[in-house]
Amino acid sequence: MRHFQHVSDLGDLRAALDEARAVKADRFRFESLGRHRTALLIFFNNSLRTRLSTQKAARNLGMDVIVLDVNQGAWKLETERGVVMDGDKSEHLLEAVPVMAQYCDVIGVRTFARFENRADDYQEKILNQFIQYSGRPVFSMESATVHPLQAFADLITIEEYKEKARPKVVLTWAPHPRSLPQAVPNSFAEWMMAADVDFVVTHPEGYELDPRFVEGAHVEYDQWKALEGADFVYAKNWSCPGVTRPEAYGQILSKDMGWTIDAAHMAVTNNAYFMHCLPVRRGMIVTDDVIESPRSIVIPEAANREISATVVLKRILESL
Ligand code: AN0
Numbered sequence: 069m070r071h072f073q074h075v076s077d078l079g080d081l082r083a084a085l086d087e088a089r090a091v092k093a094d095r096f097r098f099e100s101l102g103r104h105r106t107a108l109l110i111f112f113n114n115s116l117r118t119r120l121s122t123q124k125a126a127r128n129l130g131m132d133v134i135v136l137d138v139n140q141g142a143w144k145l146e147t148e149r150g151v152v153m154d155g156d157k158s159e160h161l162l163e164a165v166p167v168m169a170q171y172c173d174v175i176g177v178r179t180f181a182r183f184e185n186r187a188d189d190y191q192e193k194i195l196n197q198f199i200q201y202s203g204r205p206v207f208s209m210e211s212a213t214v215h216p217l218q219a220f221a222d223l224i225t226i227e228e229y230k231e232k233a234r235p236k237v238v239l240t241w242a243p244h245p246r247s248l249p250q251a252v253p254n255s256f257a258e259w260m261m262a263a264d265v266d267f268v269v270t271h272p273e274g275y276e277l278d279p280r281f282v283e284g285a286h287v288e289y290d291q292w293k294a295l296e297g298a299d300f301v302y303a304k305n306w307s308c309p310g311v312t313r314p315e316a317y318g319q320i321l322s323k324d325m326g327w328t329i330d331a332a333h334m335a336v337t338n339n340a341y342f343m344h345c346l347p348v349r350r351g352m353i354v355t356d357d358v359i360e361s362p363r364s365i366v367i368p369e370a371a372n373r374e375i376s377a378t379v380v381l382k383r384i385l386e387s388l
């Protein structure tokens with residue numbers, strides 16, 4: 069595997085999950101694979117889990133790691149070609165990317181959706197410039213439209229906790245005070261559609277996810293109905309994807325606190341496990357009692373970020 073953005077990049081998903089289980093059982097088994105190889109992790113946006121788990125994964129494989137926070141210490145980067153750079157941006161991505169590539173073998177990039185232009189975001193303009201101008205394998209650490217390391221960790225977690233062969237997994241929108249990207253729900257949907265689960269998505273009108281991620285998925289606008297009999301509840305806020313409401317792309321259409329996951333919502337499920345990628349806002353997305361309950365698996369879910377990243381970096385190293 070060279071680049072990593074989509075579930076299809078892993079090939080056979082069953083084999084990837086078996087590999088994840090093997091890596092988790094012995095995470096240092098491949099510690100000579102990354103010797104004298106350097107991973108460069110570039111952050112345009114904040115991160116706690118991705119920043120730590122991806123470094124840990126690289127070290128499991130014996131790699132060296134360099135972390136760069138572009139907006140704190142590096143020159144501010146211009147990303148548009150043809151502009152007169154008379155503003156606050158000192159360097160262009162077209163020089164910065166090939167320079168960064170000189171010092172590493174693999175590049176991870178966190179670059180959130182900017183919500184300025186839907187086409188730019190949905191074409192993954194920034195991530196693709198890294199692919200095009202670095203000549204290195206590039207993996208998404210949450211880019212404009214996808215968060216594949218998260219979705220892979222989520223699927224590993226569901227595999228570990230499921231109590232039946234084909235569990236019912238519900239992705240539910242929940243309220244949040246800020247405009248958030250669609251990357252997490254997009255990737256979660258993409259991975260659930262590829263997995264052996266009964267997948268249902270629920271959200272208010274206007275929050276329809278891009279068809280490239282939810283084509284063929286069961287969408288249920290009544291959250292209570294969607295949650296009935298669920299084995300896993302995956303809560304996440306996202307802003308308007310601009311599918312049915314193009315003019316509202318990236319905006320907040322609802323702050324309906326009736327969608328917050330509380331004990332009453334969990335009561336209609338099949339004693340479901342509660343999942344969230346974190347960071348989560350308590351009282352908005354989920355109540356304290358639900359996230360603190362024995363059925364909340366948000367911490368083991370975060371722990372599996374190290375496993376998904378180890379498998380992904382291992383596969384990239386094997387392709388070098
Ligand atoms: C980001 C998002 O919703 O995409 C990162 C989640 C992993 N969340 C926030 O910015 C709060």
Ligand code: CP
Pocket residue numbers: 114115116117118119210218345346347
């Ligand atoms: N879930 C996740 O990617 O968290 P961070 O934004 O803290 O990396």
